[in-house]
Structure formats: structure tokens, C-alpha cells
Amino acid sequence: MLTIANAAGFWGDSLVAPRALLERSRVKYLTLEYLAELTMSILAQQRIKNPALGYAGDFLTVLADISPLLAERPELCVVTNAGGMNPLACAQEAAKILSAAKLGDMKIGVVSGDDLLPRIAELRREVPFTNLDTGQPLSTLDKPIVAANAYLGARGIVDALAGGARIVITGRVADASLTVGPAIHEYGWSWNDWKRLAGASVAGHLIECGAQATGGLSFDWAGLDLANVGYPIVELGEDGNCVLTKPPGTSGAVTTATAAAQLVYEIGDPRAYLTPDVSVDFTTVALEQAGTDRVAVRGATGHAATDSYKVSLAYADGFTSAGQLVVYGPDCVSKARAIAGMIEARVRSAGFHLNDVHTECLGANEAVPGLHAPPKDLREVVLRMAVHAYDRAAVERFTREFAPLITSGPPGIAGYASGRPDVRPRFSYWPTLVPKSLVTPRVEML
Numbered sequence: 001m002l003t004i005a006n007a008a009g010f011w012g013d014s015l016v017a018p019r020a021l022l023e024r025s026r027v028k029y030l031t032l033e034y035l036a037e038l039t040m041s042i043l044a045q046q047r048i049k050n051p052a053l054g055y056a057g058d059f060l061t062v063l064a065d066i067s068p069l070l071a072e073r074p075e076l077c078v079v080t081n082a083g084g085m086n087p088l089a090c091a092q093e094a095a096k097i098l099s100a101a102k103l104g105d106m107k108i109g110v111v112s113g114d115d116l117l118p119r120i121a122e123l124r125r126e127v128p129f130t131n132l133d134t135g136q137p138l139s140t141l142d143k144p145i146v147a148a149n150a151y152l153g154a155r156g157i158v159d160a161l162a163g164g165a166r167i168v169i170t171g172r173v174a175d176a177s178l179t180v181g182p183a184i185h186e187y188g189w190s191w192n193d194w195k196r197l198a199g200a201s202v203a204g205h206l207i208e209c210g211a212q213a214t215g216g217l218s219f220d221w222a223g224l225d226l227a228n229v230g231y232p233i234v235e236l237g238e239d240g241n242c243v244l245t246k247p248p249g250t251s252g253a254v255t256t257a258t259a260a261a262q263l264v265y266e267i268g269d270p271r272a273y274l275t276p277d278v279s280v281d282f283t284t285v286a287l288e289q290a291g292t293d294r295v296a297v298r299g300a301t302g303h304a305a306t307d308s309y310k311v312s313l314a315y316a317d318g319f320t321s322a323g324q325l326v327v328y329g330p331d332c333v334s335k336a337r338a339i340a341g342m343i344e345a346r347v348r349s350a351g352f353h354l355n356d357v358h359t360e361c362l363g364a365n366e367a368v369p370g371l372h373a374p375p376k377d378l379r380e381v382v383l384r385m386a387v388h389a390y391d392r393a394a395v396e397r398f399t400r401e402f403a404p405l406i407t408s409g410p411p412g413i414a415g416y417a418s419g420r421p422d423v424r425p426r427f428s429y430w431p432t433l434v435p436k437s438l439v440t441p442r443v444e445m446l
Contacts, residue, residue, distance in 0.1 A: 002186050004179050004203070005233040008032040008080075009210030011039045011056045014231075017210070018062045021231050022069045022076070024247035028186075030066075031178040032059060032080035033208050040172065041314045041427040043084040044147035054085030060093055063167075067101035070166070079157060079168045079178050085147065087112050087171045091446050094167060108446040109160025111170035113439060116148040116311065123438060129313065132431040143315045146427055150309040150434055153276030155191075156441035157181025163445050172312065174276050179204030179234070187238050197278040198302025199240020202285060205273070206244050206262050206297065207232040213244060213262040214293075215252030225251035234297075241298045243290060254293040263287070276309055276436075278302040308433040317428035318355065319395045322386035323402045326415035327361075333374055335410050336361045336383040342409060343385060343401045352394035358386045382415070388426055395423045 005027040007018035011034040018030060034056040047054030059082035070076055083090045091110045098106050116123060123129075129138035149172035158181050160168045168181070183189065183200040191197075206213050213232040215224045230250025235243040246254050263282060267273045273280040281301045290296040327336040340359045347354060360366040363381040364374040389395050399420045406416055 002236045003027040004029040006031045006207035007231045029182045055090035056082040081170045083169045107165045109165030109168040110444040111156035113441040114171040129432040147314040154181035159443045161185040175208035176201045176204030194302040196240035198280045198300040202300040203234040203242040244295045256287045259295045313430040314427040318390040319392045320426040323421035324384040328380045328412040356388040
């Protein structure tokens with residue numbers, strides 16, 4: 001039985017969860033999943049500022065923390081997409097950490113080839129890069145492209161493990177593929193064994209978001225202790241079926257309900273969950289409680305993957321900022337809206353134009369607009385305003401209009417002590433596809 005765990009569901013997840021999991025469970029593979037579309041844009045901005053960056057730095061903190069366990073357990077391997085926009089640079093920094101821990105002879109596999117930005121001009125001559133949401137071809141975009149990454153599959157991971165890597169650091173590899181790669185390497189499955197690949201993809205999908213499968217975001221969260229929630233583990237069989245569990249002695253829960261909630265998370269068509277490795281049919285999956293904090297997962301089926309990779313493309317789209325104030329009083333909602341109007345008016349009177357303004361009164365049931373009326377006898381709200389403009393100076397002027405309201409606006413304003421909001425570049429998302437024939441995963445060994 002192959003044991004694969006995941007102790008990071010996004011960049012910003014717990015820094016102590018990986019070691020805590022390893023100290024309570026003797027797994028063969030630890031996966032760490034850090035990437036999302038937003039994350040890729042953040043990493044792109046990092047790389048623009050410093051070409052040596054562009055990866056999830058949290059991984060290096062985690063690696064230093066678990067290095068003693070890597071030394072004690074020669075069978076333990078780590079697979080992560082922490083490399084983001086710059087997997088080689090991430091691997092080079094990881095090598096320094098391993099060397100300092102007297103693990104300098106440990107092989108690191110670096111999987112790249114997902115970064116299409118250096119080739120984008122050439123590829124645009126062959127590929128329309130149609131926006132999957134709007135149907136527009138990329139030729140209609142007149143703004144600078146700052147990132148374009150294909151979602152690679154498991155092949156590069158398999159090659160790196162076959163080359164003796166105990167640490168595999170990838171760029172934008174699809175989440176479930178972090179589990180599929182070790183499964184193919186260990187069991188020697190063929191690349192068209194759709195049923196087993198589907199089973200491994202389901203296992204990877206169940207654990208890819210970390211504690212979401214072990215009680216996080218659960219509808220019955222109040223009955224669970226999430227203070228020391230355990231992160232998920234799958235016991236994956238050679239037949240592709242698995243058992244979902246978590247380390248003994250940890251809090252949270254693994255039930256058919258927690259598993260089902262994660263199973264249907266972000267899957268689109270349940271009969272065709274598209275991954276780079278296989279198209280998975282989730283409607284054939286059966287869940288069965290197999291003991292305390294153990295759920296048996298069986299019956300996944302699949303079909304051939306598509307002949308294209310999903311591409312996360314981002315382009316520079318002006319500047320943005322968001323600021324907030326606490327507004328108190330029996331008329332807090334109307335007062336907050338009046339304050340927002342004052343800010344907009346002052347920006348206009350200074351000669352600046354804001355392309356978009358989003359205003360909400362948090363506390364007045366506006367986090368989900370239109371669902372509920374404001375509570376009766378409401379006495380305070382948080383006014384939050386977010387703006388977008390192509391002119392940075394316009395956004396900067398917006399950030400300067402919060403503090404003056406403390407003495408030149410209505411009474412009952414607080415929450416201004418943190419200073420002016422930051423102005424940030426805005427990157428917008430362009431979801432698209434690229435033929436697999438035009439993308440070649442690469443593996444380097446350090």
C-alpha cells in the first residue's frame with residue numbers, strides 16, 4: 001500500500017503542518033501544493049521585481065523544518081509545485097538548506113517547461129489562445145502579458161523520481177498530478193491505464209486542499225476540534241482505489257461527508273473532470289466509512305485526457321487599491337455610503353478618473369449581496385472600497401482621501417490608524433488552452 005500525504009493546500013497554509021504530519025505518520029510521499037491562479041500572478045509580480053524570485057518561499061521554511069526527518073527516513077520523498085514561476089531558483093535555494101543539514105548528496109528533481117512566456121510571441125502565431133470565458137482570441141488583447149503557464153501533468157514527476165530524486169520541485173503542475181506521479185512511479189502503471197490513473201487522480205484531488213478533507217470548512221465544524229486539525233493521507237492501492245485518513249491523535253474528522261465535500265470541490269463536469277493525465281468520471285466513485293477517520297474510496301473510472309493543456313495567462317491591467325474605515329452610529333449604513341461618495345467626489349475634483357469602484361458595507365449582509373437584508377438596530381459597519389484605474393496617480397489619490405475624513409467627514413469614524421492603503425499593480429486572468437504537442441516538460445537533476 002502506497003501512502004501519500006498532503007500538508008499544504010495553498011501558499012499561506014500552515015508552516016508547522018508538514019512536520020506535525022510526518023512526526024505522527026510514516027508516509028512514503030509528502031506532497032505540498034502551493035499554487036492557484038492568484039498565486040501565479042503574485043509570483044509573476046515577484047519575478048518582475050527580482051528575476052531570482054517567483055517561487056513559494058514557504059516551502060524553504062518547511063524544508064528546513066523537516067530536514068531531520070528526511071535524514072532519519074531514507075524512504076521519504078517530497079513532491080511539490082512550490083517552484084511556481086521559477087522552479088530552478090527554488091531548487092537551488094533548497095539545495096543550500098539540504099547541504100546545511102548534511103544532506104548535500106540528496107538529489108533534487110526540477111520539473112519545468114510549463115512557462116510559456118519566453119515563447120509567447122512564437123506561440124501566438126500558431127495558437128489563438130481563445131479566452132475560455134469570453135471566446136475572444138488573444139489577438140484582441142492590447143495589454144502586456146506578464147505570465148503564461150501550462151498546467152503540466154505527472155510525466156515530469158515520474159521521470160524525476162525515476163532519476164533518483166527524493167525532492168521533486170515543479171512549476172505549474174496540476175494539483176492532482178502531484179499524487180499521480182508517485183503512484184505511476186511506484187506501481188509502474190501505463191500512461192493509458194485510465195481506470196488506475198483516474199483512481200490516483202481522485203486520491204490526489206481529495207488531499208490537494210489539505211485540511212478541507214479532514215474537517216476544514218465542514219458544515220458541522222462546531223462539533224469538531226480544528227485547533228490541531230490533522231492533514232490528509234491516502235493509502236493508495238495498486239488497483240487505484242484508496243483509503244482517505246489522517247494522522248492518529250490529530251483533531252478534525254475524516255468521514256464520508258468531509259470526503260464528499262472535497263470530492264465535488266472545483267470539479268466542473270462530474271463526468272469529465274479534466275486533468276492533464278486523465279479525464280475522470282466522478283459519478284462512479286463510491287465512499288464508505290471504513291472505521292474511525294477512515295473512508296474507503298472506490299470505483300473511479302476515466303477516459304483519455306484531452307490533447308491540450310490548460311494555461312493560466314495573466315496580463316498587466318492597471319493598478320488597484322482597497323481601503324476601509326469603521327463607521328459607527330444608528331445611521332451607519334447610510335453614513336458609510338455617504339463617506340464613499342465623498343471619497344469618489346474628492347478624487348474627481350482633483351482631476352482623476354477611476355475606472356472601477358467597488359463599495360461594500362461589511363456587517364450589513366453585503367459580503368453576499370442581495371441574500372439578506374441588513375440586521376435591525378445595526379450600529380456599526382466596516383466600509384470597504386476597492387478601486388481600479390489605468391492611471392497609477394488616480395489610485396494614489398484615492399488612497400489619500402481616507403485619513404482626511406477623520407476631521408472633515410461625519411462623526412463616528414474609526415479604523416484609520418494603519419495608514420494609507422497600498423497601491424498595487426493589477427494582473428487580470430485570461431484562461432485558455434495550448435496544444436500538448438507544443439509543450440515539452442523538462443527535468444533537471446541537482
